[in-house]
Amino acid sequence: MTVSVSLTVNGEAVSADVEPRTLLVQMLREQLGLTGTHVGCDTSQCGACVVHVDGESVKACTLLAVQAEGAEVKTIEGVADGDTLHPMQQAFHENHGLQCGFCTPGMIMSALDLVKNNPDPSERDIREWLEGNLCRCTGYHNIVKSIDAGARAMRG
């Protein structure tokens, strides 16, 4: 049995037939081909799958696709402005805030929600906000630095 789900992803109206047990992250990756959203665990701990649903950061592995019916979803593929990187993406690049890149989409999506809620976060704010995002490569030093720089750039 499948059910039809319709939602907006990165500004485009999309729909797909999914099994009821399909997670939002599976639908994004497998039905819509948006493979920038990653799956790094099966307990909603790692944050590699963070996307925005109606403007809030959400772990796309904790939501069934059917629960996103009618929602506005933004994934990492929808963050840059054409060829121009978003200031947060640019900050990760300039500050070497990524190594293998697997956690990076989730980190950036999470960071964008932090800055929306807290435009001028302290180092402690950033570190505590990242509780739900695991990185095994960077020791977090340059991720924190990147988010600080990205937030500054976004403040203008």
Place this chain on the structure above:
Amino acid sequence: MTEQGIGAAVARREDRRFVTGQGHYTDDINRRGQTHAYFVRSPHAHATLNGVNTDAARAMPGVRGIFVGEDMADVGPLICGWAITDVNGEPHKAPPHPALAVGKVNYVGDAVAVVIADTLEQAKDAGAAVEVDYGLLDAVADPARSMAAGQPQIHEEAPDNLCYEWALGDKAAIDAVFDGAAHVTSLEFSNNRLVPNAMEPRACVAEYDDGTGEYTLFIASQNPHVHRLVMSAFHGLAPEHKLRVVAPDVGGGFGSKIFIYAEEVVATWASARIGRPIKWTAERSESFIADAHGRDHVTKAELALDSGGKFLAMRVETIANMGAYLSTFSSAVPSYLYGTLLAGQYTTGGIYCNVKTVFTNTAPVDAYRGAGRPEAAYVVERLVETAANETGRDPAELRRINFVPGDAFPYETPVIMQYDCGDFAGSMDQALDLAGYGGFQARKAESKANGKLRGVGFSSYIEACGVAPSAAVGSLGAGVGLWESASIRFNPTGNVQLLTGCHTHGQGHETAYAQIVADKLGVPYDQVDVIHGDTAKTPFGMGTYGSRSAAVGGSAIVKAADKIIEKGRKIAAHALEASEDDIEFTGGNFTVKGTDKAMNIAEVAFTAYVPHNYPEGLEPGLEESAFYDPLNFSFPAGTHICEVEIDPETGSVAIDKYAAVDDFGVVINPLIVEGQVHGGIGQGIGQAVLEHAVYDSAGQLISGSYMDYTMPRADDVPNYDVGFNGVPSPLNPLGVKGCGEAGAIAAPAAVMNAVHDALRDVGVGHIEMPATPLRVWQAIQDAAA
């Protein structure tokens, strides 16, 4: 240094695809007609396999095939590629390791059957319907107990579960030194078992093309050619020329993606059987039980000192857990990558090391970031720090009087290594400054005023990287050579493709290697592309691990560049009507000495491909390959200093400050190298205070998810102060040493020395890794009781 050459902090070119979600990891790959594999795994640590009934499962929707161990009789078992010779001159015990279990399962996670179906959900549903008849056996998970009488025997071939006993040094002579020593420091501790936990789980997509007889395997691998070689030569899946292995973007490895595992062997084999591509991606719970783990030593270590504080001798006995089977390089880790590093940075007179490796009913244990060297550094640096405390000396000063002095290189250690160069005291002095060591007592007093305990800890580690000279490792039992390859291909329009046998999975080779080529050949950095990770494209290479990609892979690039220059010189001499001896090459230009006659390397490349005016007898084209076999290991070393603050009420350990000064020789890209140090320190802090793969007595992994296994998070770690004190290695053309593992090697000892320093004030003598709040709090209570 040019703007984007060696030494420049170039921001990485690979970043763009990762920050925009355009990376191509294995699980992102989908092939037409693709099916999905699900592995049925043993829930028991030790059991006979009395039968597997797949009838019901086979009838379920979408199922294409179900296979068990007996179906794969034509496939060779998984192998260990390093044969250790034991103390009696006998080879280590390497019991057969079938890809799918036959007759018996030996750890929780051992694969029993594979179900292949059109969708992953169908494969899982059918997997749940596979009935396995297990005959439960007693299990042993604790390495210290596995050799004892009455313990379950895991493999017939290995009586008392002993894989090998290995030793280095003259025990009688060392014992005599201990007998006459003014002071002996003695410690017993474990080196906690870890799960590598690269953020991208292992994954593969295997397919067979019946038209060409070729297999293609896309896999999250650190070494695609090694995968191809082993799968051809040992598993017999396909001849090498009929097996293409592609390692696309790989989301971290840390050793765990070096090895040849059951899943890729089964998927590749089965893809021809069912005539469809097969995808398998590990779930994280599966990674916890089925990836090779790291560390897991139990050690007794002693250091003998004279009355002046000089280290006379060291005696180390270790039991190392190999898990249920020998993984690909596992046997080398607690022997040649461990015992040979026990001299540390010191002039210790003699060393005896005895290692017993044992089988247990746990997942196989193999190389994890540092691989043997973190365990060695922990032994040495915990001993040294404890000795300083016991003899009333400042830990920095005790180290200083024992360091190998700068004029003693090349220095032969008592444990078969020859250090090429170093400045151990210089690095420590720089680290003392960076750490603000002079202000420690004031900070300690402030912590005390706030009811907290503050401690400082040192770790003056050394490691052996650039693994390694092929003949040397061959004499020690390695089944492979450990050289590296590079091929530099100029295109007619002057841009360059560099093909390397190394593989980048976070290390930034696409950037750093382009910097080397730009620097050596004077080609603009953005005109150089780096190609790696595909056996159909690149020359055979050994891959990336052991901090070898700069020292060995980078040296191969330099060698290939030298050949390009040599040929270019001939082409330029002919075109410029000069003698070859009069041609100089600098900054990308071939110039006739003492004149303004010059030809850029791009023009030389064009001439090579359009050879109208060309030296007689010279081959057209400008493409050169090189294979570089290192002359020695390289020896990165440094001093890391950690400060912790402990809340005695809760036992929680806060890592307050962390300073690292490392000698990596020449640094190609400081931005990348600092990042490597940060990441290693993060993992080392994880080992020291957070992470622990715990098996219970029945062999169940009880910290088998991110709910239970404590990964370091952003608020567990501080900012790191990182400095360099590079002494260029004289033994490779770049002068590099390797930086990938330093942090993970140094940090556990630095953190734990700090924890012990802090807890000494409340009478705590010894505490094991990880120093969790519970352990610390309990130790404080016990000391007070």
